[in-house]
Amino acid sequence: MYRPEPDRDSRQWWERLAGGEFAVQECDACATVRFPPRAFCPACRTEAWRWRAVEPEGTVESWIVNHQPFMPGFQVPYVVVMVRPATVPGCLVYGGWRGERPPEPGERVRAVRIRVDEELSLVDWIPAETSERADIHPFDRKSSH
Amino acid sequence: MTNVAKRLLEFRDRTAIAGVGYTPFTRNSGVSTLTLACRAVLAALEDAGLTPDDVDGLATHRVGDSAPPTLVGPALGLADLSWHLDQFGGGSVSHAVVGQAALAVAAGMAETVVCYRAINARSEFRMGGTGRGVPASPEVQYQAPYGFFAPPQQYAMYARAHMLKYGTKAEHFGQLAVTQRANAAKNPRALMRTPITLEDYLASRWIAEPFRLLDCCLETDGACAVVVTTRERARDLRRPPVSISAAAWGGGTSHLSGAAADPTVTAAAALAPRLYAQAGLGPGDIDVAELYDCFTYSVIVQLEDYGFCAKGEGGPYVASGATSPAGELPVNTHGGFLSEGYVHGMNHIAEAVSQLRGEAGDRQARGAEVALSTAQPGYILPATSALILRRA
Numbered sequence: 001m002y003r004p005e006p007d008r009d010s011r012q013w014w015e016r017l018a019g020g021e022f023a024v025q026e027c028d029a030c031a032t033v034r035f036p037p038r039a040f041c042p043a044c045r046t047e048a049w050r051w052r053a054v055e056p057e058g059t060v061e062s063w064i065v066n067h068q069p070f071m072p073g074f075q076v077p078y079v080v081v082m083v084r085p086a087t088v089p090g091c092l093v094y095g096g097w098r099g100e101r102p103p104e105p106g107e108r109v110r111a112v113r114i115r116v117d118e119e120l121s122l123v124d125w126i127p128a129e130t131s132e133r134a135d136i137h138p139f140d141r142k143s144s145h
Numbered sequence: 146m147t148n149v150a151k152r153l154l155e156f157r158d159r160t161a162i163a164g165v166g167y168t169p170f171t172r173n174s175g176v177s178t179l180t181l182a183c184r185a186v187l188a189a190l191e192d193a194g195l196t197p198d199d200v201d202g203l204a205t206h207r208v209g210d211s212a213p214p215t216l217v218g219p220a221l222g223l224a225d226l227s228w229h230l231d232q233f234g235g236g237s238v239s240h241a242v243v244g245q246a247a248l249a250v251a252a253g254m255a256e257t258v259v260c261y262r263a264i265n266a267r268s269e270f271r272m273g274g275t276g277r278g279v280p281a282s283p284e285v286q287y288q289a290p291y292g293f294f295a296p297p298q299q300y301a302m303y304a305r306a307h308m309l310k311y312g313t314k315a316e317h318f319g320q321l322a323v324t325q326r327a328n329a330a331k332n333p334r335a336l337m338r339t340p341i342t343l344e345d346y347l348a349s350r351w352i353a354e355p356f357r358l359l360d361c362c363l364e365t366d367g368a369c370a371v372v373v374t375t376r377e378r379a380r381d382l383r384r385p386p387v388s389i390s391a392a393a394w395g396g397g398t399s400h401l402s403g404a405a406a407d408p409t410v411t412a413a414a415a416l417a418p419r420l421y422a423q424a425g426l427g428p429g430d431i432d433v434a435e436l437y438d439c440f441t442y443s444v445i446v447q448l449e450d451y452g453f454c455a456k457g458e459g460g461p462y463v464a465s466g467a468t469s470p471a472g473e474l475p476v477n478t479h480g481g482f483l484s485e486g487y488v489h490g491m492n493h494i495a496e497a498v499s500q501l502r503g504e505a506g507d508r509q510a511r512g513a514e515v516a517l518s519t520a521q522p523g524y525i526l527p528a529t530s531a532l533i534l535r536r537a
Contacts, residue, residue: 002294004286014286036287061408062306064298065354074292077351082302082408090406094302096291105309122290 001073003120012051013037017121022056022111022139024088025049035091054087056111056139057128061092063103081125083109096124098136103127112136153423158388160247161379161537164193164372165495170336170486173268174366179212182263183220185368189259193372194383197221202258204230204246206238206489210270211263228255235272236437236521237412239490241530244392246373256374262491263368271364272296296439296525297361301353303524304442306408308355310457315355317460318441319346321476322359322483324469325438329480331507336363337484360441362482369491371498376537385502386537390515391423394530397523409457412523413450416531421452424533426515428452431533433500433510434474435493435518438481444468447522448476451531475510493518494532501536 006014013036016023024033027041028048039047063081066074079097097103098112108128115121115137126136166188168174168181182205190196200223203214212220214229228249232238239262246258266272288294293302307313323343329335341359349358379386396419397412421427428451436447445459453474454462462468468476479485479496486492497516499505505513515535523529 002289002292004290006286007283009283010286036284062302062309064293064301064305064356065351066292066298067351067353069292070295070298070353071289071292078292080291080293080298080302082306092408094288094291094293124291 002071010037018119020139021053023051023053026052033088035088058083058085058109060103060107060109083125098124098126111139113139156251158376158390159251160373161376161386161388162371162498163374163379163382163386164189165498166192166370168368170365170367174265178263178265179216179220181368182212182217182261185261185370186259189370189372199257200259202226202228202249202255204242204258204260206232206234206242208235234526236490237523237526237529240520240532241394243494243532244394247389247392250373250375258373259370261368261370262489264489265366266487267364267366297356298353300440300442301356303408305355310409313460317463318360319343320463321441321444322346325477325481326484328478328508329484332479332485335480335485362439362487365486367486367488369488369495371494387498387501387534388537390535391420391533393420395528397527411446411450412529413447416529417451420531430515431517432513433516434476435497436476437519437521438477438483439521443522447519478508478510490520497534501534
């Protein structure tokens, strides 16, 4: 598996994820939300911002089924989905697919937290209607303001 | 008309490509990228009827995988280059390198610039990550942990988005692969010359659905170079000159994490109007197109974004036969990256020059006077580049 290397823009985001929170940045000046973490708001070009925990939901825009191991640690075939988050519609995120069937075009999905260890969690996706399963963990829905 | 536009009109057809050169395309060159670069530069100069002593500029692009002008210059005994460019970037900047050389020549910074791309993309530095690990980019941390980072995966993701939105079919991708292989069969330089059928395409193994093996370009060792000089000087040289009518780069926002409005639109959609305005031409004036084909789908989306058909109609446009040698817009007459070889864009420019000179042999497009050649359309770096060339 590839372990992400947080940088000075992203470290807090990864720390919040490891703590069970799915957060994006919200601009103090114009309230535009953005991902991935960056110092400047691309809408009003100011720096002040705060974290905002959001509902980790979205819709499936596309997916691929990988039939060769592009890196060690992945068993083929494996599915990667491209999701448009409901709360950050100008952005796309990618993650593993944990549904028990293939994704469907435009379907509503929610994020699940994959806890790798104390310091690292990742984000995979399942159909929104999936009932509780022993092997998947929802994100905390608490606010972080 | 703005002042900027007037200045651009002065740039139109001021410069020309006077020579092209290649090394053989192989799976293992057995030599360094420095050696490949020197061989291609010398071949392009020979083609133009020039010598290394005529060269006062060198330009390339690379992603940490090749020899820069500061190595190639001294290796060829070029003591004092008055201009050089070592552009960071992959296929999206391939055509910007030639555009910037044309700017340098038009401005008088240099008179004879050789642009080259030299790669051992099979035996040393494989773009897909195999054997070199994950590229260093802040975007990677949000994707690679999910086993998602290689170009065939990224393009497959956008290809499916296009299929879902517009009904683009595997058979459309397949027809491109089949036609380009047939073109390569007429190209002695091409690595893959055995014809394939649509059935062969559909039976080829999955790489990352919706992409099969035959959706993906080759990985190639080789180099290609072109000589850029003034049009006046090119007229006095050995070969028929091909003028640079327009050169543009830029055009987009990232399709990786963040800022992607529509994954079925590339940077080319924003760039194309600037490119055509600079040349004073439109899509209907293009006789032959050498379009960046890292994957079959990239051709389909560019046919739309460069205005040859409506958005979403790229698949049916290919199915109509329009892009075949007998069609209204022959595309990738050399076989492209899919079948000739992958030299990251420079071989598309060189093929356009051969077509406009009327020297493409069995694969010559009829009446080729104006050509479009394009770079990676901006899905991976948020920019692309392109040239319009014409018989001078």
